[in-house]
Amino acid sequence: MNRFTVSEMRGRDTEDKKVYVIPCSGIGKPTASVGRDAAYRVIEEKRPKIADTICLALLTLGDKEALEKVRTADVITIDGCAKDCAKKNVEAAGRPPVSSHRVPGYLKDNKDCKPESVLDIGEGGEKLVEIIADDVAREIDRFSGGAGAGCDCKGGCC
Amino acid sequence: MELQAKPAKVGVLSCSGESEPEGTITRNAVRLVMEKYYPGVAVSLCLPLYLAGDGGEREFSKKYPVITVDGCEKACAKLSTEKYSGEVEYSIDIRRLLAEWGIKNKLSRSRPGELEWEITERVAGEIVSIIDKLVSEGKIEVQDTPGQ
Ligand code: SF4
Ligand code: SF4
Numbered sequence: 566m567n568r569f570t571v572s573e574m575r576g577r578d579t580e581d582k583k584v585y586v587i588p589c590s591g592i593g594k595p596t597a598s599v600g601r602d603a604a605y606r607v608i609e610e611k612r613p614k615i616a617d618t619i620c621l622a623l624l625t626l627g628d629k630e631a632l633e634k635v636r637t638a639d640v641i642t643i644d645g646c647a648k649d650c651a652k653k654n655v656e657a658a659g660r661p662p663v664s665s666h667r668v669p670g671y672l673k674d675n676k677d678c679k680p681e682s683v684l685d686i687g688e689g690g691e692k693l694v695e696i697i698a699d700d701v702a703r704e705i706d707r708f709s710g711g712a713g714a715g716c717d718c719k720g721g722c723c
Numbered sequence: 724m725e726l727q728a729k730p731a732k733v734g735v736l737s738c739s740g741e742s743e744p745e746g747t748i749t750r751n752a753v754r755l756v757m758e759k760y761y762p763g764v765a766v767s768l769c770l771p772l773y774l775a776g777d778g779g780e781r782e783f784s785k786k787y788p789v790i791t792v793d794g795c796e797k798a799c800a801k802l803s804t805e806k807y808s809g810e811v812e813y814s815i816d817i818r819r820l821l822a823e824w825g826i827k828n829k830l831s832r833s834r835p836g837e838l839e840w841e842i843t844e845r846v847a848g849e850i851v852s853i854i855d856k857l858v859s860e861g862k863i864e865v866q867d868t869p870g871q
Contacts, residue, residue, distance in 0.1 A: 587741070588741060589769065589771060590737075590738075590739035590740075590741065590750070590769055590770050590771050591739075591769045592737060592739060592750055592753060592754065592767050592768075592769055592770075593767065593769065597769070601741060602833070604741065605832070605833035606833075609833055617742075618741050618742050619741070619742050620738065620740035620741050620742045620743065620746060620794075620797075620799065621739075621741060621770075621771050622738045622739065622740055622746075622770050622771065622799035622800065622803065623740075623797065623799055624771075624774075625770055625771045625773055625774045625799065625803050626797075626799045626802055626803045626806065627806075628797065628799075648769075648772065648775060648776065649775065650769060650771035650772060650774075650775040650776075651771065653771075653774065653775035654771045654774050654775055657774055657775075683754050684751060684754050684755075684758070
C-alpha cells in the first residue's frame with residue numbers, strides 16, 4: 566500500500582479549491598528525484614487547474630506565508646524515503662496532509678521501474694513518475710469531485 | 724602545534740526549492756559538485772531533515788564548514804542552517820547571480836534544458852571556487868580530489 570494517510574479533502578467551493586502537491590527536497594536519493602518529477606507532472610501537466618506546489622524549505626524555515634498556505638489548503642505529500650520529510654514538515658505546520666505517498670512503496674510494487682541516479686532517473690524512473698502522478702491526479706479528482714480534471718488547454722476537449 | 728583535526732569534508736546545502744527554477748538549479752549544482760568536482764569531500768543533507776530528522780542533522784554545521792546554495796532571497800538553506808544548526812561559512816543566492824550574469828530568460832523548474840544546465844554548471848563552478856578557497860585558507864584538509 567503506497568498511500569498510508571487519507572482523510573477527507575477539506576470542503577470548499579470549487580472556485581477557491583487549491584491542492585498543494587509537495588515532494589520532499591531529497592538530494593541523496595534517486596527516489597526523491599522521482600517524487601519531485603511526479604509532483605511537477607501533476608501540477609504542470611495532469612491537474613494544472615487545481616494543483617500547485619510550494620518550496621518545502623519554506624516550511625522548514627517557518628515562513629509565515631507558506632505556513633498559512635498549507636494550513637488553509639489541501640496538501641498531498643510525496644516522499645523519497647521513510648524519513649517522510651515532506652509529510653512531517655507539513656504536519657509541523659499544524660495540519661496533516663490529506664494524503665501522503667512514499668516513492669519506495671511504489672517501487673516495491675513496480676520493480677522494473679528502478680530510477681538510475683539522482684540527476685538522471687532514466688527510463689525506469691520516468692515510468693515510476695507517470696505511475697505516481699496518475700495516482701495523485703486520480704486522488705485529486707476523487708477528493709475534489711473532479712474540479713481540477715482536464716489539462717487546461719482551453720480547447721474545449723476537457 | 725595544531726591539536727584540533729581539521730575537517731576533511733565541506734557541507735554544501737541546497738534549498739532545492741521545488742516551486743522555483745532556481746531551486747532546481749541549486750539541487751542539481753550541488754549534486755554536480757558532489758559527483759563530479761569534489762566527490763567524497765563535498766557532502767550534503769536533505770534540508771527538511773532539520774525539522775523532520777532525529778536531531779543528529781543539527782550537528783551538521785558543527786562538523787563541517789557549510790556553504791549554502793539558495794534559489795532566491797528568501798535564503799531558506801542559509802536561514803534554516805543558522806536557525807537549527809549554526810554558522811554558515813559562505814552563501815550563494817542564485818537569483819542574485821543570474822542578475823549579475825545578465826540572465827533574464829524564463830527558466831524551467833521541471834525540465835531543465837541546455838540553458839538551465841549551462842547555468843547549473845556555472846553555479847557548480849562558483850561552489851568549487853569557494854571550496855578551493857576554504858582549502859587554501861586551511862579550513863578543510865583535502866587529501867586528494869579525484870574529480871578535480
Ligand atoms: S524523505 Fe528521505 S529523501 Fe526525502 S528529504 Fe527526507 S531524508 Fe531526504
Ligand atoms: S530560497 Fe527561494 S527557491 Fe529556495 S526554497 Fe526558499 S523560497 Fe524556494
